[in-house]
Amino acid sequence: MAEITAGMVKDLRDKTGAGMMDCKKALAETAGDMEAAIDWLRAKGLASAAKKAGRTAAEGLVGVAVSGTKGAAVEVNSETDFVAKNEIFQGFVATVTALALETGADAAALAALPYPGSDVTVADKLTANIATIGEQQSLRRTAMIEVSQGVVASYVHNAVVPGLGRIGVLVGLESAAAADVLEPLAKQIAMHVAAASPLALDESGLDPALLERERAIAREKAATSGKPAEIIEKMIEGGVRKFAQESALITQVFVIDGKSKVGDVVAAAAKAAGTAITLKGFVRMQLGEGIEKQQSDFAAEVAAAAGL
Structure with missing residues (x-):
């Protein structure tokens, strides 16, 4: 069994926002595999994909x-x-x-x-x-x-x-x-x-491997619902479709007005201008996307609290 260190728990907690003990359990369940632990937490409803994307370390x-x-x-x-x-x-x-x-x-x-x-x-x-x-x-x-x-x-x-x-x-x-x-x-x-x-930019530009990862997470979530297989499949595909729409620029809800899709905003501007846009x-x-930086002082605090 892989050794789960305080630094690993701290790193996972920073990336997901999940509780310290949940992070420790996720790492134990996945033999210390960081990416697998993130998926484990998300499947349990304990973390969000957006949390990881928003963190910087450089x-x-x-x-x-x-x-x-x-x-x-x-x-x-x-x-x-x-x-x-x-x-x-x-x-x-x-x-x-x-x-x-x-x-x-x-x-x-x-x-x-x-x-x-x-x-x-x-x-x-x-x-x-x-x-x-x-x-x-x-x-x-x-x-x-x-x-x-x-x-x-x-x-x-x-x-x-x-x-x-x-x-x-x-x-x-x-x-x-x-x-x-x-x-x-x-x-x-x-x-x-x-x-x-x-x-x-649009759903066709999303990495297929990322969509498959979302599908696997949605499948694990749906598996505990107790619903019939055909309903579970619809739940899975619905979850993947929702993720794709929320991840592609043109189908995201425009933060400026909080209701229109970005693609619709561009289309409306083109109509008003009388020419294609x-x-x-x-x-x-x-800054720092994908770069990890050790913060040993915080790791020591995690170790003390988690009994590592």
Whole structure:
């Protein structure tokens, strides 16, 4: 049997919001497999998928930049949030985000570009910043969105300075409509994306493996209902369909009005403008997504409380 450590319990609790003892039991039931333990808790109704997606475990900044009909987002990580307040670090992130408009989603290509105003590359400049600031930093990832005509809007949540913060969003609207029609709409959708964390533009873009995982969780929940097999199958498919609709941007309920689907909002704007408006795509980049960071002081507290 795998050893269940205090740190594992703390990590699972952070990811799911479930109770400490429930987390300990979930890990024991799944031989310490973190992802399986999350599914176990969700199947028991003790955790939500959204909790995991909303957690971050690394510091630094996300930058966004828009030029004409294209926009770029970049994440640069640091060890502590103190560095995010450093003007040297902020200047570096802003500069490389603007450069990313040339390289798009290729972080390696971005790192190899000449750093403006110097005779070194972006990677070399980052190395120099590490020595100057005295803390490890990394150029983690980049993303880009572009439309042939229309607008790309950006939004930064928890901005420390304009264009830099913890969550950066880009939204592209493809249309011949006037900018004064498209820009406020794109900005509102970008704010929605920051708040609602869609996983894909539409249901067809959702990862099939993710849907199968949801189906397995729904099946385990339905199995305890005592209902006939044909009803259980309908419950399972209904649960998966609900998850898909809540995870795809165009079928999410628009946070601005709390009732309309995002796709319907775009369609209504197109009708009012008298020309087609297509939601081409979006980028949502949240600082530290997928990065784990040890917090041993909290683990000690969990160990004491759980008797580990």
